[in-house]
Amino acid sequence: MKARVFTNGDFWVTGRDVRRRDSLAALDGRIIRIGDYDECLDAFPRGMKPDVIDLEGKTVLPGFTDSHIHLLSFGLTLQDIPLADVNSIEAVKARIRARAAEMPEGRWILGRGWDQEVFAEKRYLTRKDLDEASGGRPVFLTRACGHIAVASTRALEIAGITRDAQDPPGGAIDRDAYGDPTGILRESALELVRSHIPPASRELMEHLLKQAMEHALSKGITTAHTNDGQAGFPGTMDLYRKVQEQGVPLRVYWDIPVEFMQDLFKTPLRTGDGDDYFRIGAIKLFADGSLGGRTAALEEPYSDDPGNRGILVTPEQELREQVYLAHTHGMQVAVHAIGDRAARVSLEAISSAQSRLPVNHIRHRLVHVQILSPHIMSEMRRAKVVADIQPKFISTDMRWALERVGPTRMRSSYSWRTMRRAGIPLAGGSDCPVEPLDPLLGIYCAVTRKDVEGNPPLGFFPNEKLTLDEAVRLFTMGGAYGAHEEHRKGSLVPGKLCDFVALSEDIASVSPDDIKDLEVVLTVVGGEIAYRKT
Ligand SMILES: [Zn+2]
Incomplete structure (x- = not known):
């Protein structure tokens, strides 16, 4: 039996209005008491002497x-050329040259995170840019959104993408004035090239996943709802389990790509099955693309691209069938929906499944839900759908979101406060x-609606800011609720798992602008120290 008392902390119990406590007692990974030091010492069975850990006055959140x-995917990107900080095409070329110099002939050069909006040249990359720097090697660089990529001429050749190639369903091959591919690929067209990139070996995947999971713990994440499938089904699950067995105690809720749905159905596993470290999550579905790449599906055309309403990457009828199938098999669904048309189509699919087979409290989710309307918000509430939002997106998207959708639609987009007031679980x-793996950055963006440089000074559409309490809830109770785990996680009360994070400073006393600079100094999972800043 493992008995612990964490003392001299400043425990944020359910929010800053509630009395804060200085000690917490944990037995075998669960909280048994929270209160003052003596109360916590008394919480154990007679004769049991707990280890005492001094938190040095730090603020503690769930x-x-x-x-x-x-x-x-994040783990796999650790071997890619990072391009998120690159602001010119020339600089992209320099990084390709440097990588090419250290890699054997013929090997693929991969990169990720570029964004033409920040390039000095103000244009997309082309295959010719890549060819100039790569010495004939195949190169494949994914845009920041993950929905667009650029391939070098060699990579296009390997994939068989010539001027005669047809656009695949749900995707596009950009062409120049002569009809030749420019190298830019959109949505499902990325797969044409990706399927030719030799996969990482299992050993390499395991090694990179371990790094990714350790990084998550160092950022205070104790549970990750992760959506991956690169190691197949059930291989991806085995990979997570294997890293956990190596002593990496990050809790995982695995959202399973829809292509494995039939394989999953051959097993008895369903949403919520597993143990406190690994659970089966939702079936992950896709309704549309990205707003940055103008592939998010909108009801009305893009304000800066008349005639384009974006792409429903899964045809409406097929999405309905996928949702219904998952729903009737006891699976939660999590549908990627960025545009208002994608959100409507997804909600209709969920509502139709619910009316054919009503299941209470299944808590289906819409992921991203950026461009909305008052009507969609009331439908979300009615359908009891969880909105899975990414506050950090605002700092990237504010540069062009208004141009993309115009002022009228913008008023009901990224509308976190309105959603919260409407009673939609977030x-x-x-x-x-x-975006970077960093919940504190997410909390910062939720309360300030600023980018990391602190712009705009009042925040982007500041009426939609969340309070600090609400923002912390997003990353604690909000996620727990979305996984039906609110009785196990999300707050520091007796009976729940002893998962908490200690911060370098008091999040409630620093200015909201400084929240992004706070550091995690200690992460505890199941009463054990999983990360300590050295
Ligand atoms: Zn995603």
Whole structure:
């Protein structure tokens, strides 16, 4: 039996209005008492002497849940060229040259995170840009959104993408004035190239996943709702289990890609099955693309691209069938829906499944839910759908969101406060590797609606800011609720798992602008120290 008292902390119990406590007692990984030091010492059976850990006055929050993350993808990106900080095409070329110099001929050069909006040249990359720097190697660089990529001429050749190639369903191959591919691929067209990239070996995946999971713990994440499938089914699950067995105690709720739905149905596993470290999560479905790439499905055309309403990446009827199938098999669904048309179509699919077979409290989710309307919000509430939001997106999207959708639609977009007031349950995530893995950055964006440089000074559409309490809830109770785990996680009360995070300073006393600079100094999972800042 493992008995612990964590003392001299400043425990945030359910919010800052509630009396804060200085000690917590845990037995075998669960909280048995929270209160003052003597009360906590008395909480154990007679004769049992707990280990005492001094928290040195630090502020303690419940362990963070990231409600939408791709941990294995993030791990795999650790070997890619990072391009998120690059602001010119010339600089992209320089990084390709440097990587090419250290890699054998013929090997693929992969990169991720570029964004033409920040390039000095103000244009998309082309295959010719990549060819100039890569010495004939295949190169494949994914845009920040993950829905668009650019391939070098060699990579296009390997994939058989010539001027005669047809656009695949739900995707597009960009072409120049002569009809030749420019190298830019959109949505499902990425797969044409990706399917030719040799996969990482299992050993490499395991090694990179371990790094990713340790990184998550160092950022205060104690539960990750992760959506990955690179190691197949059930291989991806085995991979997470294997890293956990190596002593990495990050709790995982695995959102399963829809292509494994039939394989899953051959097993008895359903949403919620598992143990306190690994549970089966939702079936992850896709309704549309990204707003940055103008592939998010809108009801009306893009304000900066008349005639384009974006892409429903799964045809409406097929999405309905997928949702119904998952629903009738006892699976939660999590549908990627960024545009208002995607949100409407997804909600209709959920409502139709519910009317054919009503299931209470299944808590289906819509992921991202950026462009909305008052009507969609009331439908979400009626359908009891959880909104899985990524506050950090605002700092990236504010640069062009208004141009994309115009002022009228903008008023009901990224409308976190309105959603909260409308009674829609909210959960917070990062969508890492799309955005950095850092819940404190998410909380900062939720309360300030500013980018990391602190702009705009009053925040972007500041009426939609969340309070600090609400923002912390997103990354604690919000995620727990979205996984039916609110009785196990999300707050520091007796009976729940002893998962918490200690911060470098008091989050309630620092200015909201400084929340992004706070550091996690200690992460505790199941009463054990999982990370300590050295
Ligand atoms: Zn995602």
